[in-house]
Amino acid sequence: MTTHDEIEARLLRAFELSPSEDGLRRLDQRVARAIAQPTPIPYRGGQTRRMILRPLLLLGAFVLLTGAVVGGARLLDQIFESSGAPGWRLAWDRAEQLDLTATDAGVTITLVRAYADLNQVLVGFTVEGLEPAPVSGSGSGASAPIEWRAALRDPSGRTEQEWASSRGGTHRDEPGLAAIVNTWEGSVTPMAGTWELIFTSVGYNSGGLVPGECNVGATDPQCVSPPPSAMVDGTWQFEFELPAPAGTLLSPNVSSTQGQATLTLTELRISPTMITSRIALRVADSAVADWWPASGWEPWVHSMSTRHDGTEHPGNSSSHVTQDPDAQGPDGDVFEFYTFAGVDEATGTWEIEISEITYRASELDTPEQRVQLSGPWTLTVTVP
Amino acid sequence: MLRVLALDEERDPGVESGDSVETEPERLDPSMFGLLYERHRLSVYRYLRARTRSEDEALDLAGVTFERALTGLGGFRRRDGGVQAWLLRIARNTAIDAHRRQRPTVDLAGADAQLGRMAVEADRLQGERGDVLDLVARLPGDQREALLLRYAGGLTAKEIGVVIGKREGAVQKQIERGLAALREAF
Numbered sequence: 001m002t003t004h005d006e007i008e009a010r011l012l013r014a015f016e017l018s019p020s021e022d023g024l025r026r027l028d029q030r031v032a033r034a035i036a037q038p039t040p041i042p043y044r045g046g047q048t049r050r051m052i053l054r055p056l057l058l059l060g061a062f063v064l065l066t067g068a069v070v071g072g073a074r075l076l077d078q079i080f081e082s083s084g085a086p087g088w089r090l091a092w093d094r095a096e097q098l099d100l101t102a103t104d105a106g107v108t109i110t111l112v113r114a115y116a117d118l119n120q121v122l123v124g125f126t127v128e129g130l131e132p133a134p135v136s137g138s139g140s141g142a143s144a145p146i147e148w149r150a151a152l153r154d155p156s157g158r159t160e161q162e163w164a165s166s167r168g169g170t171h172r173d174e175p176g177l178a179a180i181v182n183t184w185e186g187s188v189t190p191m192a193g194t195w196e197l198i199f200t201s202v203g204y205n206s207g208g209l210v211p212g213e214c215n216v217g218a219t220d221p222q223c224v225s226p227p228p229s230a231m232v233d234g235t236w237q238f239e240f241e242l243p244a245p246a247g248t249l250l251s252p253n254v255s256s257t258q259g260q261a262t263l264t265l266t267e268l269r270i271s272p273t274m275i276t277s278r279i280a281l282r283v284a285d286s287a288v289a290d291w292w293p294a295s296g297w298e299p300w301v302h303s304m305s306t307r308h309d310g311t312e313h314p315g316n317s318s319s320h321v322t323q324d325p326d327a328q329g330p331d332g333d334v335f336e337f338y339t340f341a342g343v344d345e346a347t348g349t350w351e352i353e354i355s356e357i358t359y360r361a362s363e364l365d366t367p368e369q370r371v372q373l374s375g376p377w378t379l380t381v382t383v384p
Numbered sequence: 385m386l387r388v389l390a391l392d393e394e395r396d397p398g399v400e401s402g403d404s405v406e407t408e409p410e411r412l413d414p415s416m417f418g419l420l421y422e423r424h425r426l427s428v429y430r431y432l433r434a435r436t437r438s439e440d441e442a443l444d445l446a447g448v449t450f451e452r453a454l455t456g457l458g459g460f461r462r463r464d465g466g467v468q469a470w471l472l473r474i475a476r477n478t479a480i481d482a483h484r485r486q487r488p489t490v491d492l493a494g495a496d497a498q499l500g501r502m503a504v505e506a507d508r509l510q511g512e513r514g515d516v517l518d519l520v521a522r523l524p525g526d527q528r529e530a531l532l533l534r535y536a537g538g539l540t541a542k543e544i545g546v547v548i549g550k551r552e553g554a555v556q557k558q559i560e561r562g563l564a565a566l567r568e569a570f
Contacts, residue, residue, distance in 0.1 A: 019442070024443075031450045035417055
């Protein structure tokens with residue numbers, strides 16, 4: 001019979017996980033940099049932003065090398081064949097075939113296809129000529145993720161920072177070859193024209209890690225200012241034509257109030273690959289720093305329904321738009337909700353219903369600050 | 385400058401700390417943060433590592449946790465459960481936020497994610513450790529959370545109560561139920 005003490009001992013052993021030396025050094029450096037700031041950097045939902053800016057960094061840790069050498073196009077096809085998002089597959093099927101190639105610093109980037117609708121721009125490209133990916137320090141045998149930096153400009157000259165509210169992507173790697181799909185999501189300019197994508201850096205490790213001890217408090221200049229990363233810098237420039245992005249953009253500003261809480265649908269973007277709704281919460285006599293359409297704070301239960309003429313479109317993800325409470329407008333704290341599939345025909349009645357809400361008044365909450373509210377709140381829009 | 389904590393070693397999550405909450409300062413200021421970080425980084429990491437699928441993800445969330453903590457130093461009050469409970473509450477919220485706001489890309493990469501899970505599981509499923517983690521993962525949410533905060537985070541039942549918003553007695557019951565379930569499973 002296992003005793004209570006034995007179980008506790010086994011639990012302690014199981015959780016006795018320590019990070020690798022490299023991993024701990026990275027964490028030390030990160031915190032040291034934060035401490036070294038003249039004034040603390042106001043938190044702006046850093047995790048969300050990191051998830052947006054460095055999606056490949058996280059995803060890359062989970063990629064296994066397949067071994068067999070196949071072409072970049074085949075790797076891209078594999079990504080979409082395995083995707084669980086119908087909208088993503090549709091975007092790839094409807095994307096413009098480009099096959100544009102640029103070579104610099106011994107690295108060749110091929111822009112294979114591109115697609116745009118009113119919710120997102122998607123590109124698929126391959127990278128050849130990089131040194132093999134180093135193994136990460138996690139001990140899992142996972143390869144270091146491929147990383148890249150690029151600027152996207154729409155036909156009206158705007159950079160993605162001006163219209164994209166988030167980024168996403170994934171990739172597959174083989175020795176010397178990587179296939180990458182990336183999306184920029186947000187209010188895409190509704191016009192046909194010439195898009196520009198310029199890569200400036202690509203590689204398997206942008207960490208810029210410094211060998212030796214660089215713990216908190218280290219004043220070695222190398223620790224304070226790590227050397228440049230192992231990324232390959234260069235210029236890989238592409239211009240390509242895309243047709244007018246499909247979709248319907250509405251700013252309905254319809255509201256629904258239950259008790260003290262008012263939800264306002266400020267924007268609804270309906271396109272073939274995705275449906276995006278921006279919804280703001282305002283609570284009378286209370287600040288709202290964060291909220292969620294669910295009973296409780298755990299993320300896996302959505303009390304939200306999006307229907308179009310009776311057809312349900314499940315929500316799949318979200319992004320906190322007004323992460324800085326000071327940036328909130330009169331409608332309150334704004335979240336953007338996404339689906340993984342869209343519709344070609346937007347006409348008809350759209351109804352978004354949220355049955356329960358949990359919100360908190362400050363970013364660093366305590367459990368007693370969380371407030372649960374019951375609705376339902378129903379937001380209805382008719383598209384002629 | 386206020387004295388914060390005994391600084392000679394990191395707090396071992398598995399051992400009841402000799403420091404009581406009452407010996408900690410009422411308030412924190414930025415000059416203390418480096419010491420605070422060194423003292424608690426391991427327990428924060430272990431708690432997040434137990435909740436995540438990879439070392440990289442746990443380290444990233446740990447970084448966010450300490451960045452949030454640094455920004456929110458002014459919000460610390462000793463009466464809220466002490467420094468470690470305060471940090472683990474931030475860590476827990478950070479982990480929940482990260483899961484809740486995962487961009488579609490994570491789910492979109494169906495095969496990659498599946499392969500990734502397999503790889504991570506292969507890494508974690510090593511002998512007893514894998515068995516224990518697997519069993520803990522199957523416990524009801526309240527019991528699992530209480531055990532993670534207790535044995536990975538090193539909190540007392542009272543501190544766990546502050547983190548998850550339950551009374552100390554209720555937390556103790558969840559821990560006991562979780563341990564009983566594990567005893568049955570073993």
